[in-house]
Amino acid sequence: MPKEVQRVKLSWWEKLYIPTFLNGFKVTLGHFFSFKKSKVYEEKNKDNKFKTTLNYPEELWTVPEGFRGAPYLVSDQEGATKCVSCQLCEFVCPPKAIRITPPGEDGEAAQREGAEKMPEDFEINMLRCIFCGFCEEVCPEQAIYLAKDYYEGYDEKLMNRDYAMTGTNREEMIFHKDKLLKRGGTHHDQIKKWEKKTREAKAQDTFPIDLPDKSKKN
Amino acid sequence: MEWINNLSAEQQFALFSLLKILVTVFAVVLPMVAYSVVAERRISAWIQDRVGPNRVGPWGLLQPAADGLKFILKEDFTPNYVRKVYFWLAPAISMVPALMTLAVIPFGTKIGNQNAVISDLNVGILYTFGIVSLSVYGIVLAGYASNSKYPFLGSIRSSAQMISYEIAMGMSVVPVFMLVGELNLTKVVEYQASGAWIIFKQPVAFVIFLIAAFAETNRLPFDMPESESELVGGYHTEYSSMKFALFFLGEYAAMIAVSAMMVVLFLGGWTLPFAGLNETAESLVMGLLQVGIFIGKLLLFMGLFIWVRWMLPRFRYDQLMDIGWKRFVPLALANIIMTAIYLYLTYKK
Numbered sequence: 001m002p003k004e005v006q007r008v009k010l011s012w013w014e015k016l017y018i019p020t021f022l023n024g025f026k027v028t029l030g031h032f033f034s035f036k037k038s039k040v041y042e043e044k045n046k047d048n049k050f051k052t053t054l055n056y057p058e059e060l061w062t063v064p065e066g067f068r069g070a071p072y073l074v075s076d077q078e079g080a081t082k083c084v085s086c087q088l089c090e091f092v093c094p095p096k097a098i099r100i101t102p103p104g105e106d107g108e109a110a111q112r113e114g115a116e117k118m119p120e121d122f123e124i125n126m127l128r129c130i131f132c133g134f135c136e137e138v139c140p141e142q143a144i145y146l147a148k149d150y151y152e153g154y155d156e157k158l159m160n161r162d163y164a165m166t167g168t169n170r171e172e173m174i175f176h177k178d179k180l181l182k183r184g185g186t187h188h189d190q191i192k193k194w195e196k197k198t199r200e201a202k203a204q205d206t207f208p209i210d211l212p213d214k215s216k217k218n
Numbered sequence: 219m220e221w222i223n224n225l226s227a228e229q230q231f232a233l234f235s236l237l238k239i240l241v242t243v244f245a246v247v248l249p250m251v252a253y254s255v256v257a258e259r260r261i262s263a264w265i266q267d268r269v270g271p272n273r274v275g276p277w278g279l280l281q282p283a284a285d286g287l288k289f290i291l292k293e294d295f296t297p298n299y300v301r302k303v304y305f306w307l308a309p310a311i312s313m314v315p316a317l318m319t320l321a322v323i324p325f326g327t328k329i330g331n332q333n334a335v336i337s338d339l340n341v342g343i344l345y346t347f348g349i350v351s352l353s354v355y356g357i358v359l360a361g362y363a364s365n366s367k368y369p370f371l372g373s374i375r376s377s378a379q380m381i382s383y384e385i386a387m388g389m390s391v392v393p394v395f396m397l398v399g400e401l402n403l404t405k406v407v408e409y410q411a412s413g414a415w416i417i418f419k420q421p422v423a424f425v426i427f428l429i430a431a432f433a434e435t436n437r438l439p440f441d442m443p444e445s446e447s448e449l450v451g452g453y454h455t456e457y458s459s460m461k462f463a464l465f466f467l468g469e470y471a472a473m474i475a476v477s478a479m480m481v482v483l484f485l486g487g488w489t490l491p492f493a494g495l496n497e498t499a500e501s502l503v504m505g506l507l508q509v510g511i512f513i514g515k516l517l518l519f520m521g522l523f524i525w526v527r528w529m530l531p532r533f534r535y536d537q538l539m540d541i542g543w544k545r546f547v548p549l550a551l552a553n554i555i556m557t558a559i560y561l562y563l564t565y566k567k
Contacts, residue, residue, distance in 0.1 A: 025527040028265045053269040 312356025372452030
């Protein structure tokens with residue numbers, strides 16, 4: 001059985017269209033004079049008097065926690081490159097955006113004591129990158145991070161935000177090692193894996209093995 | 219300025235008429251058209267809790283310049299299946315009548331010793347209605363020449379709509395001229411200057427004229443010829459670049475023309491009932507002030523046009539025709555008869 005829709009019977013006053021007109025006027029006037037702050041951007045954009053629009057270059061978007069921005073290389077607190085050129089990220093990268101040039105036998109030594117090597121060049125093609133974060137996940141050295149928002153050493157004037165990367169040609173969008181390190185800033189290395197390994201290695205140079213903890217006791 | 223006085227009367231008339239036409243069209247109407255587009259965009263934005271164009275110049279005030287540049291630089295595309303002559307003719311025909319209507323509008327009393335009206339015609343209102351009827355040709359030609367279904371549907375709707383509402387519009391102003399006893403628009407304003415504005419004497423006529431004006435200028439809630447949601451763009455679907463811009467400007471120029479008519483017919487033209495503003499201007503300052511009052515009233519109507527567009531949804535087509543023929547035509551006729559009876563009863567020998 002088809003359902004019969006009961007139409008509302010309009011009174012003669014409603015049929016005149018005047019109440020509708022007045023109601024419409026009320027609604028539009030209310031919106032016209034509404035300068036409420038947007039709730040989403042309240043913290044960062046206190047001057048934003050409109051509800052929805054973000055005046056972008058002047059007002060910035062609040063980047064949520066866990067945002068996967070551009071992948072950058074980071075340095076530890078001593079300013080040393082953390083990457084050890086293991087090339088795991090290069091292998092895991094789905095769009096093959098990363099290319100690492102290893103130092104070779106006669107290459108520059110790693111900046112960190114104990115680490116075997118560091119890359120001669122580290123390229124990320126930002127045009128290929130899909131910002132999946134596999135490189136960050138796979139890195140055994142915590143040397144590459146998908147930047148969230150501002151970071152140490154961020155250049156305010158360049159406005160090169162991680163979610164708004166621009167360039168005028170393809171060359172410009174291939175980021176090399178120095179640029180990646182500069183943008184990546186420092187990341188405090190809590191574990192200091194190589195410092196510990198160095199100590200262990202040094203301890204093994206002598207015989208009997210002189211472990212640092214034991215030497216303190218003696 | 220000696221040489222002006224040395225000219226013959228005909229030469230002076232030609233010179234000042236040309237000057238008035240150039241100033242009205244290029245210094246007043248076209249900038250007003252450009253800025254009413256900006257006003258439309260900003261007001262719509264505010265009504266919808268957006269910001270609107272605010273990047274070009276301070277508060278987006280140079281937006282018309284950017285828009286104009288964009289229209290000029292865009293590719294002027296003529297599809298090869300259109301009827302070329304009419305396709306090129308249509309935008310001009312939709313723009314010109316709107317500007318021609320302004321010729322008989324008295325926008326003040328005197329500026330210097332010149333009358334502030336381009337052409338003081340005795341048949342002013344008949345001329346206006348004659349020209350307004352021409353504006354339907356621009357849209358019909360555009361739809362016919364485009365040779366594709368959406369513009370065609372749009373133009374068919376438009377011709378039916380505009381012809382229907384012209385009848386209600388024409389009949390709604392008859393009582394006004396019954397009261398005034400003249401067809402000359404300058405005389406209409408002078409009649410209002412000495413008494414109450416006609417809007418207070420003929421409110422029904424005003425309401426009918428206002429609603430018919432919305433239909434005549436193809437503005438929402440009666441924008442059947444365009445109706446983006448059904449007909450893509452209606453009659454200007456196939457147009458691009460400056461030809462499209464001419465349709466666009468023509469629509470706004472028509473709004474200005476019809477607002478000017480409403481101001482003259484119902485809101486007392488350049489008059490305000492105090493400070494001697496309802497008398498013929500003695501000095502240049504007063505003359506310009508009266509022009510300012512006229513433009514102020516006109517902008518009020520432009521604001522209404524813009525506001526209503528963002529307030530009311532489009533009528534269904536049969537509802538539109540229903541309102542036009544079954545409501546407004548009888549109402550306007552009744553208004554004429556009531557006015558006639560009133561005038562007969564109050565007639566003094």
